[in-house]
Every structure is written in structure tokens, then in C-alpha cells.
Amino acid sequence: MKILANDGLDQSGIDALTQKGFEVITTKVPQEFLVDYINENKIRTLLVRSATQVRKDIIDNCPSLGIIGRGGVGMDNIDVDYARSKGIHVINTPSASSASVAELVFAHLFSGARFLEDANRKMPQVGDTEFASLKKAYAGGIELRGKTIGIIGMGRIGQEVARIALGLGMRVIAADNNVGRASIKVKFYNNQFINVDIETEPLQDVLKHSDFITLHVPAQKDGYIIGKKELEVMKDGVAVVNCSRGGVIDEEALIEALDSGKVRFAGLDVFINEPTPSKAILNHPKISLTPHTGASTLEAQDRIGLSLADQIASILQIH
Missing domain, CATH: 3.40.50.720 (NAD(P)-binding Rossmann-like Domain)
Known part of the structure; x- marks a missing residue:
């Protein structure tokens, strides 16, 4: 089960997911190549921050995707309602930062x-x-x-x-x-x-x-x-x-x-x-x-990573 953390993920989150049997990929894939990369690698979960856009084109053309996660609060870079209408889980970390x-x-x-x-x-x-x-x-x-x-x-x-x-x-x-x-x-x-x-x-x-x-x-x-x-x-x-x-x-x-x-x-x-x-x-x-660094503390990133890991494991019923 592969997870692409396209905008990065704190090491604590990577460790928590790895311990649960996930393969976490932190390669930064350019937006225009994202669909091909997800399909070629059969990515199950896509994690983003604010940089990566998850719009209708990705949702429609990536059948392997089951979870889209946003490390942070706002999800305006994700077509949330459309994704959910397609049966994709959309999660975020509203209190971590x-x-x-x-x-x-x-x-x-x-x-x-x-x-x-x-x-x-x-x-x-x-x-x-x-x-x-x-x-x-x-x-x-x-x-x-x-x-x-x-x-x-x-x-x-x-x-x-x-x-x-x-x-x-x-x-x-x-x-x-x-x-x-x-x-x-x-x-x-x-x-x-x-x-x-x-x-x-x-x-x-x-x-x-x-x-x-x-x-x-x-x-x-x-x-x-x-x-x-x-x-x-x-x-x-x-x-x-x-x-x-x-x-x-x-x-x-x-x-x-x-x-x-x-x-x-x-x-x-x-x-x-x-x-x-x-x-x-x-x-x-x-x-x-400041250059959009509101959540950019070591403590917040640690909480974000752990929160995403817990939610993904819960959705997929992995303990």
C-alpha cells in the first residue's frame, strides 16, 4: 500500500505509517506529471499541503486513489465534495497546527x-x-x-x-x-x-x-x-x-x-x-x-504527521 506525500511529511508520520506496513514516498512530483505517477505506482493515498492541487482531473484519472489527505486545515486546493462523491476519503488535520x-x-x-x-x-x-x-x-x-x-x-x-x-x-x-x-x-x-x-x-x-x-x-x-x-x-x-x-x-x-x-x-x-x-x-x-509559515513549527509538523497516520490506518482498519 503506497502513500505519496507530495508536499513532504514529518518523519514521525513517515515512521508511524511505515510501522503499519505502508510504503511512504516523499518524491516531489510536478503537478503536470502527477496523474501518470499515481497510476504507474498504484498510489493508494495522496497526501498534500498547500502546494499540490487535487482537482477533478486527478480524481477522475487515478482509479487507485482511495484517500486524499491535507496536512493542515484549509482544503481549498482539493475538490473535496467531488472526491467524496466518487467514494474517496478526504481527510485533514484541523487542530494540529x-x-x-x-x-x-x-x-x-x-x-x-x-x-x-x-x-x-x-x-x-x-x-x-x-x-x-x-x-x-x-x-x-x-x-x-x-x-x-x-x-x-x-x-x-x-x-x-x-x-x-x-x-x-x-x-x-x-x-x-x-x-x-x-x-x-x-x-x-x-x-x-x-x-x-x-x-x-x-x-x-x-x-x-x-x-x-x-x-x-x-x-x-x-x-x-x-x-x-x-x-x-x-x-x-x-x-x-x-x-x-x-x-x-x-x-x-x-x-x-x-x-x-x-x-x-x-x-x-x-x-x-x-x-x-x-x-x-x-x-x-x-x-x-512571513512566507505562509503558520504551521511551520517542528511541533505542528509532528502532530500533523501522526494525525494523518492515525486517520489513514483507521480508514483502512490497520492497527
């Missing part, structure tokens, strides 16, 4: 709040000759404690963001059409914890009252979640972070808001034109940037 993505949100927030994205660009260039002027330029940092964070999308990742925010002493408000109330358990190092219930609010209210806004929503088919109109509703000096999917924020409107000072800073892990983001986004001094 939540903590890692949430921590990246705060990496962007701290970076922007203390000008780290710009300081890291300029210190190597002129830090030895313009130290005093840089110190003055970055003197207006802000604290997160006591501020209001608005979370758009209160799924697993949104709730993990809420836990960290509450631990930092932030006020948390949230918008989600599918979640009315979220009960957040905040754990501390000595096994103590507190429970905080968060009632979701209309999106407009969250936009109006937040000092920081973070998005945790799926890819959008019809328009942006945050466009020019939504930006105008926000507080002056708001900060916006997107570690969900490219295309949920209008990047042109965001740049305009950054340039005008309406938005203090932004943090982006995802982009409209991945893997070739616009130069205007990449070169903007008020944007903290």
Missing part, C-alpha cells in the same frame, strides 16, 4: 507594535551611523496588554488566539456567523486555569472597537472580508494581521490605509498572488512578512 498559527499571529503583533520589521531592515544598513535617529524613530511603540483584539473567525485557531490574548491581559471580542459563543479555557503553568465565555458580535461592531484585528477564515469565493469599506469603519491606528488565506484582505486598500496612517501596521503570512506576492506588499515598511 492551531497553536503554531496563533503564536505566529502574536509574532506579527509584537513585531509591528515595536517596529521590528522595519528595524531589522535598517539596523544592518545604517545602525552604526544613524543609531540615535533610529532609536528616536522607533520610540513610539505600543503595548498589547490592555488593548482590544478583534478575532474574525472563532474556529480552532481563533480560539487559540483568544487564549493567548487573554493570557496577555487583552480584551477579546470576536465575529463569526457560525459560532455564537466560545468557551475559552486559559491554562497556566501550575495546572490552574480560568474559563472565559466570549459571545460573538456582528462584524461591524468588531471592526469599530478593535485595536488589533486578526483573521481566521477560509478562502473567499465572493469578495474580501476586509476591503476599503471595512477599513474605513476601523479605529484610526488599528493593526491588521492575516495568517489565514490570501485574498481575504484587499491588499491595495490595505496599502492605501497604511500610507494614510489609518492602519498603524499589518502582519501578513498569506497573499493574494502566492507564491509571487506583489512588490508593493513585500517592500512596504509597515508590513511584517
Whole structure:
């Protein structure tokens, strides 16, 4: 039973699958050759991340496929409903990377709040000759404690963001059409914890009252979640972070808001034109940037691999 992990798989997942009798192939097969490779090697399970597209052509032309797995949460690169209509199991790992993505949100927030994205660009260039002027330029940092964070999308990742925010002493408000109330358990190092219930609010209210806004929503088919109109509703000096999917924020409107000072800073892990983001986004001094690495921690990859292995074994009834 052969498994093709076309976008890679953590060693723990490979080991778990190998122990159950699977042959795991981690060769990166180009998209245009994928159908031929799957058929020639009689691949039973195809595992992907975000790079490989699993569309109707693969589903229709690869009769050996019984399972398609996505290492991560979003499955917008897979024709899920069509695959399932053909009797193919489609699985993902919705909780494995939540903590890692949430921590990246705060990496962007701290970076922007203390000008780290710009300081890291300029210190190597002129830090030895313009130290005093840089110190003055970055003197207006802000604290997160006591501020209001608005979370758009209160799924697993949104709730993990809420836990960290509450631990930092932030006020948390949230918008989600599918979640009315979220009960957040905040754990501390000595096994103590507190429970905080968060009632979701209309999106407009969250936009109006937040000092920081973070998005945790799926890819959008019809328009942006945050466009020019939504930006105008926000507080002056708001900060916006997107570690969900490219295309949920209008990047042109965001740049305009950054340039005008309406938005203090932004943090982006995802982009409209991945893997070739616009130069205007990449070169903007008020944007903290990462190349879609929300789930890219050793711990998350370990959990993803083990979760996929367990699900595949369960589907095929292998113990």
C-alpha cells in the first residue's frame, strides 16, 4: 500500500505509517506529471499541503486513489465534495497546527507594535551611523496588554488566539456567523486555569472597537472580508494581521490605509498572488512578512504527521 506525500511529511508520520506496513514516498512530483505517477505506482493515498492541487482531473484519472489527505486545515486546493462523491476519503488535520498559527499571529503583533520589521531592515544598513535617529524613530511603540483584539473567525485557531490574548491581559471580542459563543479555557503553568465565555458580535461592531484585528477564515469565493469599506469603519491606528488565506484582505486598500496612517501596521503570512506576492506588499515598511509559515513549527509538523497516520490506518482498519 503506497502513500505519496507530495508536499513532504514529518518523519514521525513517515515512521508511524511505515510501522503499519505502508510504503511512504516523499518524491516531489510536478503537478503536470502527477496523474501518470499515481497510476504507474498504484498510489493508494495522496497526501498534500498547500502546494499540490487535487482537482477533478486527478480524481477522475487515478482509479487507485482511495484517500486524499491535507496536512493542515484549509482544503481549498482539493475538490473535496467531488472526491467524496466518487467514494474517496478526504481527510485533514484541523487542530494540529492551531497553536503554531496563533503564536505566529502574536509574532506579527509584537513585531509591528515595536517596529521590528522595519528595524531589522535598517539596523544592518545604517545602525552604526544613524543609531540615535533610529532609536528616536522607533520610540513610539505600543503595548498589547490592555488593548482590544478583534478575532474574525472563532474556529480552532481563533480560539487559540483568544487564549493567548487573554493570557496577555487583552480584551477579546470576536465575529463569526457560525459560532455564537466560545468557551475559552486559559491554562497556566501550575495546572490552574480560568474559563472565559466570549459571545460573538456582528462584524461591524468588531471592526469599530478593535485595536488589533486578526483573521481566521477560509478562502473567499465572493469578495474580501476586509476591503476599503471595512477599513474605513476601523479605529484610526488599528493593526491588521492575516495568517489565514490570501485574498481575504484587499491588499491595495490595505496599502492605501497604511500610507494614510489609518492602519498603524499589518502582519501578513498569506497573499493574494502566492507564491509571487506583489512588490508593493513585500517592500512596504509597515508590513511584517512571513512566507505562509503558520504551521511551520517542528511541533505542528509532528502532530500533523501522526494525525494523518492515525486517520489513514483507521480508514483502512490497520492497527
